[in-house]
Amino acid sequence: MTLKPAILPTVQEIQILHQHLTTLATLPETHAPVLSVFLDLYQHQDALRAKFAQWAVSARIAVKQDQRQMFDTSRAEVDSVLRQVWPDTIKSLAIFSRAGDHPLLTVMPFSATMDNHFHVDSLPAIFPLVQLKDRFHRFVVAICTEESSRIFEITLGSVSEEILAKRPEIRQRVGREWTREHYHQSKRENDRRFLRDQAELISNLMGKRGHNHLILAGHPRNVSALRSALPKEIEARVSDTLRQAPNGNDHSVVLEQAIEAFIEIEQLESQNTVQRLNEQFRRGGLACIGVEDTREALHLCAVSELVISEEMTVAVREELVKAATAQNIPIEVCEGDELLNHHGGVGCLLRFRMDFMKNVTQA
Numbered sequence: 001m002t003l004k005p006a007i008l009p010t011v012q013e014i015q016i017l018h019q020h021l022t023t024l025a026t027l028p029e030t031h032a033p034v035l036s037v038f039l040d041l042y043q044h045q046d047a048l049r050a051k052f053a054q055w056a057v058s059a060r061i062a063v064k065q066d067q068r069q070m071f072d073t074s075r076a077e078v079d080s081v082l083r084q085v086w087p088d089t090i091k092s093l094a095i096f097s098r099a100g101d102h103p104l105l106t107v108m109p110f111s112a113t114m115d116n117h118f119h120v121d122s123l124p125a126i127f128p129l130v131q132l133k134d135r136f137h138r139f140v141v142a143i144c145t146e147e148s149s150r151i152f153e154i155t156l157g158s159v160s161e162e163i164l165a166k167r168p169e170i171r172q173r174v175g176r177e178w179t180r181e182h183y184h185q186s187k188r189e190n191d192r193r194f195l196r197d198q199a200e201l202i203s204n205l206m207g208k209r210g211h212n213h214l215i216l217a218g219h220p221r222n223v224s225a226l227r228s229a230l231p232k233e234i235e236a237r238v239s240d241t242l243r244q245a246p247n248g249n250d251h252s253v254v255l256e257q258a259i260e261a262f263i264e265i266e267q268l269e270s271q272n273t274v275q276r277l278n279e280q281f282r283r284g285g286l287a288c289i290g291v292e293d294t295r296e297a298l299h300l301c302a303v304s305e306l307v308i309s310e311e312m313t314v315a316v317r318e319e320l321v322k323a324a325t326a327q328n329i330p331i332e333v334c335e336g337d338e339l340l341n342h343h344g345g346v347g348c349l350l351r352f353r354m355d356f357m358k359n360v361t362q363a
Helices: 009-025 045-062 065-082 127-135 180-209 220-229 252-282 291-299 314-326 338-342 354-362
Strands: 034-040 092-098 104-110 117-121 138-144 148-155 158-166 214-218 238-242 287-289 303-309 331-334 346-350
Touching: 009 104, 009 127, 009 314, 034 045, 034 065, 045 065, 045 117, 065 092, 127 314, 127 331, 138 180, 138 220, 138 252, 148 180, 148 252, 180 220, 214 220, 214 252, 220 238, 238 252, 252 287, 252 303, 252 331, 252 338, 252 346, 287 291, 291 303, 291 314, 291 346, 291 354, 303 314, 303 338, 314 331, 314 346
Parallel strands: 138 214, 214 238, 303 331
Antiparallel strands: 034 092, 034 117, 092 104, 138 148, 148 158, 287 346, 303 346
């Protein structure tokens, strides 16, 4: 068994994204304006610089006169970043710049795409990063054959880590030093050890990375044996099984099917979250909908998950996602939900009833 140590940037991106989101959500407000710049690097950088320059001319007029020198300093910092040459693997950039007594320059490159967006305010705009985090799906694929098992970690459709477990070759020893009976006995022991090793590798990887989804692929007999060897808490995270074995050493077709299956799983989970919110709200359960009620629930630390629409007002959206991020609350970004949009575009699932907490605080 060998563990390939090479980890692609996408794994680091997830860690960096989580760290920066928390920092930006809790950034103290100062008199200096913060420039939040999100760029899609599929476009030519000259065109992006021109778009940013055009926006900056109008944005400078909108800030207070005593803030314009600090705005100019921050703009120069962003211009400097835009002049850098980025490798082809980098598809987008998030840049946060602030001058003044508490300067800030945070540059976050991603291998995923983001829409162009420019924003200036006293606090950073983080919703585009929340959207990106919502799409930063990771899962594990284990492809089982008679001879070997390949375990892949998938991030945004990229293989970020691969573990190869190979069965020790014992068949060639038959007829030389082992009898047929010895061979079958050793094979059974080897099979059990092989499955234990695979289960341990999968458990360690999923525990280390915090994965909640595992897809098993290969011959049904091999898949069934591996599933039976998994610890119960890992077996419960098996999201799908694919009856598809690799073509020799080419695992690409199986991985493509696994990615497609996982996208369907994620879309269904998102729909289920919104449906659960609607059902809880309609029967007066652990949910609330609307800006004011959601704001109050966040204030009372009663929220278990924030569900927010892409279409809602930018300023309020930023306020609520910052509050949720600061409390490390999961955020589900959705679009087109009729009930949610009718009530301002936001709602949340609750940890407890808010009237209970109100009674406690008033007592």
